[in-house]
Amino acid sequence: xxxxxxxxxxxxxxxxxxxxxxxxxxxxxxxxxxxxxxxxxxxxxxxxxxxxxxxxxxxxxxxxxxxxxxxxxxxxxxxxxxxxxxxxxxxxxxxxxxxxxxxxxxxxxxxxxxxxxxxxxxxxxxxxxxxxxxxxxxxxxxxxxxxxxxxxxxxxxxxxxxxxxxxxxxxxxxxxxxxxxxxxxxxxxxxxxxxxxxxxxxxxxxxxxxxxxxxxxxxxxxxxxxxxxxxxxxxxxxxxxxxxxxxxxxxxxxxxxxxxxxxxxxxxxxxxxxxxxxxxxxxxxxxxxxxxxxxxxxxxxxxxxxxxxxxxxxxxxxxxxxxxxxxxxxxxxxxxxxxxxxxxxxxxxxxxxxxxxxxxxxxxxxxxxxxxxxxxxxxxxxxxxxxxxxxxxxxxxxxxxxxxxxxxxxxxxxxxxxxxxxxxxxxxxxxxxxxxxxxxxxxxxxxxxxxxxxxxxxxxxxxxxxxxxxxxxxxxxxxxxxxxxxxxxxxxxxxxxxxxxxxxxxxxxxxxxxxxxxxxxxxxxxxxxxxxxxxxxxxxxxxxxxxxxxxxxxxxxxxxxxxxxxxxxxxxxxxxxxxxxxxxxxxxxxxxxxxxxxxxxxxxxxxxxxxxxxxxxxxxxxxxxxxxxxxxxxxxxxxxxxxxxxxxxxxxxxxxxxxxxxxxxxxxxxxxxxxxxxxxxxxxxxxxxxxxxxxx
Numbered sequence: 001x002x003x004x005x006x007x008x009x010x011x012x013x014x015x016x017x018x019x020x021x022x023x024x025x026x027x028x029x030x031x032x033x034x035x036x037x038x039x040x041x042x043x044x045x046x047x048x049x050x051x052x053x054x055x056x057x058x059x060x061x062x063x064x065x066x067x068x069x070x071x072x073x074x075x076x077x078x079x080x081x082x083x084x085x086x087x088x089x090x091x092x093x094x095x096x097x098x099x100x101x102x103x104x105x106x107x108x109x110x111x112x113x114x115x116x117x118x119x120x121x122x123x124x125x126x127x128x129x130x131x132x133x134x135x136x137x138x139x140x141x142x143x144x145x146x147x148x149x150x151x152x153x154x155x156x157x158x159x160x161x162x163x164x165x166x167x168x169x170x171x172x173x174x175x176x177x178x179x180x181x182x183x184x185x186x187x188x189x190x191x192x193x194x195x196x197x198x199x200x201x202x203x204x205x206x207x208x209x210x211x212x213x214x215x216x217x218x219x220x221x222x223x224x225x226x227x228x229x230x231x232x233x234x235x236x237x238x239x240x241x242x243x244x245x246x247x248x249x250x251x252x253x254x255x256x257x258x259x260x261x262x263x264x265x266x267x268x269x270x271x272x273x274x275x276x277x278x279x280x281x282x283x284x285x286x287x288x289x290x291x292x293x294x295x296x297x298x299x300x301x302x303x304x305x306x307x308x309x310x311x312x313x314x315x316x317x318x319x320x321x322x323x324x325x326x327x328x329x330x331x332x333x334x335x336x337x338x339x340x341x342x343x344x345x346x347x348x349x350x351x352x353x354x355x356x357x358x359x360x361x362x363x364x365x366x367x368x369x370x371x372x373x374x375x376x377x378x379x380x381x382x383x384x385x386x387x388x389x390x391x392x393x394x395x396x397x398x399x400x401x402x403x404x405x406x407x408x409x410x411x412x413x414x415x416x417x418x419x420x421x422x423x424x425x426x427x428x429x430x431x432x433x434x435x436x437x438x439x440x441x442x443x444x445x446x447x448x449x450x451x452x453x454x455x456x457x458x459x460x461x462x463x464x465x466x467x468x469x470x471x472x473x474x475x476x477x478x479x480x481x482x483x484x485x486x487x488x489x490x491x492x493x494x495x496x497x498x499x500x501x502x503x504x505x506x507x508x509x510x511x512x513x514x515x516x517x518x519x520x521x522x523x524x525x526x527x528x529x530x531x532x533x534x535x536x537x538x539x540x541x542x543x544x545x546x547x548x549x550x551x552x553x554x555x556x557x558x559x560x561x562x563x564x565x566x567x568x569x570x571x572x573x574x575x576x577x578x579x580x581x582x583x584x585x586x587x588x589x590x591x592x593x594x595x596x597x598x599x600x601x602x603x604x605x606x607x608x609x610x611x612x613x614x615x616x617x618x619x620x621x622x623x624x625x626x627x628x629x630x631x632x633x634x635x636x637x638x639x640x641x642x643x644x645x646x647x648x649x650x651x652x653x654x655x656x657x658x659x660x661x662x663x664x665x666x667x668x669x670x671x672x673x674x675x676x677x678x679x680x681x682x683x684x685x686x687x688x689x690x691x692x693x694x695x696x
Contacts, residue, residue: 092292312471
């Protein structure tokens with residue numbers, strides 16, 4: 001394919017490779033990355049102003065933990081198990097794995113390679129490939145900001161539950177004490193954990209139209225959450241990388257503890273068997289494919305710009321292909337581990353509910369009169385006056401044969417029916433799983449451990465999301481890099497102020513709106529343009545060649561086919577399916593009806609749909625605006641000079657603040673340079689006593 005930046009006489013020439021060396025640096029002749037200095041001319045005048053040094057990872061393990069911490073988030077703990085439960089168990093796991101290999105890994109590798117080779121945030125990467133594509137980076141930043149707004153609210157909820165875990169009994173184990181002999185109807189008609197979530201935590205309204213005042217407890221927790229994020233981001237990636245040693249590893253320790261404890265619970269084996277029992281017929285359901293693809297998409301954090309930002313701090317010789325495979329499969333196995341934990345605990349919960357059902361039904365039978373006992377031949381043979389002596393299996397065996405003919409209104413106590421009542425997202429974490437933990441011995445310990453894990457998962461993802469905002473802005477606007485602390489504080493303060501929308505009494509409904517729609521469609525659009533830009537505009541062959549120059553080995557040619565056709569078609573199909581679903585079925589949300597003490601599905605009002613549409617348009621608008629702006633600059637002659645632009649045959653040189661690069665000096669007068677050449681001054685190394693200037 002014709003290069004983006006090639007003059008008419010260069011169309012037939014092979015493009016210059018990315019600058020490289022053999023020892024992990026980026027320059028020739030073995031010089032190290034860190035030894036690049038600004039060039040001083042022969043007359044002693046400094047050619048350019050030295051910018052602040054770009055950060056770098058302290059070690060490879062810090063980088064990997066950061067990438068794993070960002071990609072492994074709350075969705076692995078509550079959304080993947082829910083989808084697995086909803087869509088055929090083992091069959092969904094297999095479908096998810098296939099889509100991960102065919103679509104997820106290639107796109108993840110694409111973002112890692114682009115960030116590492118160009119060493120810029122999302123704005124700089126796409127602007128370097130083509131100035132007309134700069135809007136892709138800005139769209140990524142906008143979506144990252146949208147996600148950060150509501151994601152920190154979930155962290156605030158985790159902080160609130162963590163604080164309430166240090167008491168015995170746990171406040172959500174029982175309904176509130178009766179006042180004047182009047183019980184709390186809302187709690188009695190639901191459950192203590194449900195009541196604590198909707199009334200004590202959220203104090204939620206019945207619909208999104210009833211805004212209500214601020215929830216001051218949640219506002220305080222949100223302020224604390226933003227303060228934690230702000231302090232971590234001010235220190236930069238080296239500090240946040242050290243935090244990752246704890247925040248990325250601790251969740252795995254907790255999951256393993258829960259798995260070991262869960263496997264020892266009565267009913268755990270039934271729960272795990274329920275999870276893995278394959279229902280292959282679901283493969284014929286288009287909706288299941290859409291949900292699996294969406295989960296792959298969000299599990300790896302594609303399109304946020306955070307993957308690009310993190311990889312941009314790597315040395316160019318880093319094996320990003322191995323990183324892509326490693327992080328993707330760690331993410332997959334984390335989802336499996338979390339699902340095992342969730343289904344083991346839910347199996348225990350379902351069996352406990354079934355046992356309570358048996359006790360309740362035996363109590364009804366025990367209230368029958370002596371005459372009814374003597375006349376009814378279908379009563380059980382076991383002792384109904386001692387429920388503890390009756391096993392669940394014995395009761396169910398009797399009920400399946402004679403239950404329908406029993407004189408009392410008894411019911412079937414089937415644990416599977418409880419397992420079928422799937423709950424998604426916050427409901428799984430803050431209601432269902434919390435209820436199960438309250439049945440554990442030493443429940444406060446397990447509760448504190450669980451919510452500390454959620455807090456760590458949320459924070460590690462939040463750090464990556466904020467990097468997806470701050471890194472591109474600092475790379476593209478050099479003045480912001482010198483005011484990094486101010487930029488970070490202002491960004492977090494703005495996030496807190498806008499986040500107050502989510503701490504009002506109807507705030508949970510806005511969280512659902514943002515989670516379901518404001519991030520999903522714009523991110524899919526961003527990834528479609530990313531893939532199209534690399535595979536078709538820049539050229540998949542050229543991109544693979546650049547990667548080969550960077551890594552010193554060429555990735556399989558299969559990636560070319562995947563990028564150009566499979567991934568692109570999959571993303572377009574996912575976008576089309578998502579839009580079609582919105583057109584066919586008006587968007588709805590789950591609302592809490594306090595009178596009936598249950599959740600009901602309501603349609604979004606017209607004003608909410610208008611807000612939703614504006615959010616999607618606002619996040620996607622930078623892509624066409626960036627194209628139009630660059631086009632107008634070129635037409636009006638305000639953009640880059642045509643000759644300079646046409647001389648660029650490859651990626652433009654990296655930023656002057658990049659530790660792998662130094663500001664380029666002007667070529668010696670009268671000395672011709674090849675197109676795209678840059679000159680650097682390097683420190684002498686080993687026995688080299690003289691400074692040398694090398695062209696790139």
